[in-house]
Amino acid sequence: MTSDALVDALVRSSFQVVGVLTRIGAERDLSLTQLRVLGILRDRRSRMTELAAFLGLDKSTLSGLVDRAERRGLVARGKNPHDRRVVDVFLTPAGLELAEQVYDEVWRALAPMTDQLDPQDRGRLVQLLHAALNLPG
Numbered sequence: 001m002t003s004d005a006l007v008d009a010l011v012r013s014s015f016q017v018v019g020v021l022t023r024i025g026a027e028r029d030l031s032l033t034q035l036r037v038l039g040i041l042r043d044r045r046s047r048m049t050e051l052a053a054f055l056g057l058d059k060s061t062l063s064g065l066v067d068r069a070e071r072r073g074l075v076a077r078g079k080n081p082h083d084r085r086v087v088d089v090f091l092t093p094a095g096l097e098l099a100e101q102v103y104d105e106v107w108r109a110l111a112p113m114t115d116q117l118d119p120q121d122r123g124r125l126v127q128l129l130h131a132a133l134n135l136p137g
Helices: 004-025 032-041 048-055 057-073 093-113 120-132
Strands: 075-079 087-091
Touching: 004 032, 032 048, 032 057, 032 087, 032 093, 048 057, 048 087, 057 075, 087 093, 087 120
Parallel strands: none
Antiparallel strands: 075 087
């Protein structure tokens, strides 16, 4: 496979995934960045500074994003249990429920694409993507 074919496949797959995320987010009045926040916080608390860095946002932009999500009852802020000077952001029960609903819908929307692969190929794709993205596991 040439590097052009690899880049083309990655771009085309990202377009398909972003299209699914955009549609699902729009149905819930959520931007892609808001969906990313829900996805990140689905299984963890995060320091505001870490969340801003991960999303590539400055602190004031993230604060506005978190403010809007707080008003919707999706996230809350609290003191970090290990360092009381640090502010964490985390999903509320309503935010966790929405994050799980979105995840399930994304999974169903992508199933026609992923179901074309046998289980071994799906596992290998996960391994390859983790390696390419420098993710654990």
